[in-house]
Amino acid sequence: MSTKSMAVHGRNLPDKPFSNLSKNHDDDSNIFCNPCEQIGIKAPGFGICMSCKEHLCEPCFDSHKKRSRFHMLLDKFSIPKTFHAQLKQTKDDEFTTPCFTHKKEKIKFYCHDHDELLCSVCTTLDHPRNSCKVNYIPDVSGQSLNSKNLVEILEAMDEVIEKCKDISSDVKKKTNISNEALTDVLTEIKVFRLKINQRLDEIEREAEKKMQVIKLKNDSNLKRMEIICNNVKMKLTESVDLLKQLNDSKQADKLFVELKTAGKLVKDSKKTLLQFRSHKDIREYHFQPNQELLDSIQKENAIGKITSVFHQETIDIKTSQDKYKCWVTGMSFLTHSKFILADSGNVSIKLVDLVSNSTIHHLKLETAPWDVTCVTSEQAIFTLPNEKSIQFVSTSSNKLSLKQKLKVDGECYGISHCQDKLIVTFCYPGRVKILNMKGKILSEMKARFGHIGHIFNLPFYVTSNSQNIFVSDAGKQSVLRFNWNGEKTGSYNDLGSCRGLSLSPDGALFVCNHGSDDIHHVSPDFKSGLAIVKSLEMPIVVCWSETSRTFYVSNDSTKHNLNSIQSFKMVETS
Structure with a gap:
């Protein structure tokens, strides 16, 4: 499409847009209309809006003059020679992002070939213009407005944000599950330990019952021994007293009979006491720990895995x-x-x-x-x-x-x-x-006979x-x-x-x-x-x-x- 047929803001461009530039401004040949650049058109600058700090082509200049009556506009004949540089410096001041490689420099350029943002040092050392297509960012940034790339990036970012939200939600859910798992496991261990304690208490009670049975039998046998021993002692004491009395009273006949009776009593008493010395009815008892149980408790994962x-x-x-x-x-x-x-x-x-x-x-x-x-x-x-x-x-x-x-x-x-x-x-x-x-x-x-349902x-x-x-x-x-x-x-x-x-x-x-x-x-x-x-x-x-x-x-x-x-x-x- 020719320059003549292009339209900007509803106005036709002049047939020879460069012909109206002052010959005293040869360095202005690389200055283009900023509004036109934003829609992808390279229209040469004709004037400047001091209020907006923008270069304008002639149609934009005329249109701006009508729409913004209170703005200060200067045509190419009235612009100070140093103002283009001042405006460029103002644009440069807008760059605040430091270079990824050269931290003291600011990003001002873009390399199309490597899709990289650059500072002035990068363009000199790594991306020279004779081998890379490099642009000053203000010269190409206008095409980003409402661009397809903007829409795609925003959609991609939204997608990543949604994934982050999903992951965050999942993390919260899994955190709750992990916390609940800890609570559940600790509860299960305590319940298991309680069961172990209950079983040990049962075992202890069973052992105590068995020992009580042995003790009761021992007590019974010892009591019986004590009674028999007391009876033997009493009979022998009575016999001793009687023998001494009969001897002192010179009752020979009765003494003779009691001596024979006492001899038999001594013999029977010895036999009775001899049975007691064997202690066969008295049981000694002691506790022998279950070594396997002790060993198992010493092992890893003793209460479970x-x-x-x-x-x-x-x-x-x-x-x-x-x-x-x-x-x-x-x-x-x-x-x-x-x-x-x-x-x-x-x-x-x-x-x-x-x-x-x-x-x-x-x-x-x-x-x-x-x-x-x-x-x-x-x-x-x-x-x-x-x-x-x-x-x-x-x-x-x-x-x-x-x-x-x-x-x-x-x-x-x-x-x-x-x-x-x-x-x-x-x-x-x-x-x-x-x-x-x-x-x-x-x-x-099948259900068993008599099963209901x-x-x-x-x-x-x-x-x-x-x-x-x-x-x-x-x-x-x-x-x-x-x-x-x-x-x-x-x-x-x-x-x-x-x-x-x-x-x-x-x-x-x-x-x-x-x-x-x-x-x-x-x-x-x-x-x-x-x-x-x-x-x-x-x-x-x-x-x-x-x-x-x-x-x-x-x-x-x-x-x-x-x-x-x-x-x-x-x-x-x-």
């Missing part, structure tokens, strides 16, 4: 084929570095590699899967509730392919494989059945080992334990609406406490449990890796990133 859990990483499971948000309702390990999952949200199954933390294969299904269990490292089985069927899947060569399908007699949800058998849960109505690998029903878990309500998930079968019942808000004969052997009820289960080799359970937003760790004896990770926002599936001491969790809340799996590592603190 402190286990810490921390968020390790986030694994993105969304693929390019996914049209919707992921909703992971089932997950199971194939190997220590790969697991397979059911993405009900995208009606698909996925193979995830933990080395690359990515989905390495994806297979679309006709109906949404719910749960999954692994038979071998190359075979998995999914439940398809809407189809009332069980789908076998091959995972060989890191590829997923559909195999045989078994029809079942209801909407199947949870599934577990153990000892070449399948344990399957059904909802609507709630049932749990044990099948062989061909789908034949071997047994069903249904044994299951909403048994969404199940897991098992060679001894027990564990069923997570969301309706009953509990985990139920059964033996392989289908007999209920226990329950853990300190839960909300529970979901997924994962079993550790020692028999402890990890439970998704969906209603209370935490992962619950239940002891192998089913007598105790605690929330080891809180504020998870509706966890639905948990999968434990004994090899890495890590568990993986999927969530059921839109507040969370449903397109990812969260991993948490457990560490025992010495």
Whole structure:
């Protein structure tokens, strides 16, 4: 576009804008209109507004004179020769930011080639004009006003600020969790110590009772000995007195008889006293401390171990084929570095590699899967509730392919494989059945005779080992334990609406406490449990890796990133 056709503030520029400049102002050739520069136009200066301290081209000068009647304007013929330098010095005085390299210098220039702010020393030493495109900042700063770059930077800064707010909020939440954890752990230690003290008090009372029994027996025997001894002494004393009396009174016949009687009395008394000397009825007793207990108290972690859990990483499971948000309702390990999952949200199954933390294969299904269990490292089985069927899947060569399908007699949800058998849960109505690998029903878990009500309500998930079968019942808000004969052997009820289960080799359970937003760790004896990770926002599936001491969790809340799996590592603190 020619200079002639350009318009500034609604006015046309002159045909030859440089022709009106005074020939006595050759150094003015690099002076341009400041308002025009701000919109990207290089219009030569014609005059100056002393009030605004701005150079103006002729159209801007005329327009400014009309709009700002009380401003002092000087045309090119009236401007003092030194004023351009003074105005430039005024502009220079506006620079206050020190150079990043030369602290005593101020930033005045910009290098386009290196996208760097410079001082005059930088331009001389590191960014000479013969090799870099360098501009005096006032010459190019006008284009920043209302620019696209300004909008982008503001948006980027807003985004970072929002992230900072999120992190700050998360830090506050985690600080509260950490503080609560300290309080909870100290309370648990005190409760445990109280239990120990109570047990020691019981042991002490039991020992005292035993010693009291021994003492009572000793007291009884000693009393009996004292009585017998007193009787012997009394008889002998009486006999002595009688013998002396008869002897003094010269009653020989009676003395003879009493002597014989006294001899027998002495013999019998000695025999009685001889029994007392053996002390066989008197027991001595003493206390021998339990050295094993003393040794155990001297050991590290004598009263127990402190286990810490921390968020390790986030694994993105969304693929390019996914049209919707992921909703992971089932997950199971194939190997220590790969697991397979059911993405009900995208009606698909996925193979995830933990080395690359990515989905390495994806297979679309006709109906949404719910749960999954692994038979071998190359075979998995999914439940398809809407189809009332069980789908076998091959995972060989890191590829997923559909195999045989078994029809079942209801909407199947949870599934577990153990000892070449399948344990399957059904909802609507709630049932749990044990099948062989061909789908034949071997047994069903039922309530005992006389039991009132249904044994299951909403048994969404199940897991098992060679001894027990564990069923997570969301309706009953509990985990139920059964033996392989289908007999209920226990329950853990300190839960909300529970979901997924994962079993550790020692028999402890990890439970998704969906209603209370935490992962619950239940002891192998089913007598105790605690929330080891809180504020998870509706966890639905948990999968434990004994090899890495890590568990993986999927969530059921839109507040969370449903397109990812969260991993948490457990560490025992010495």
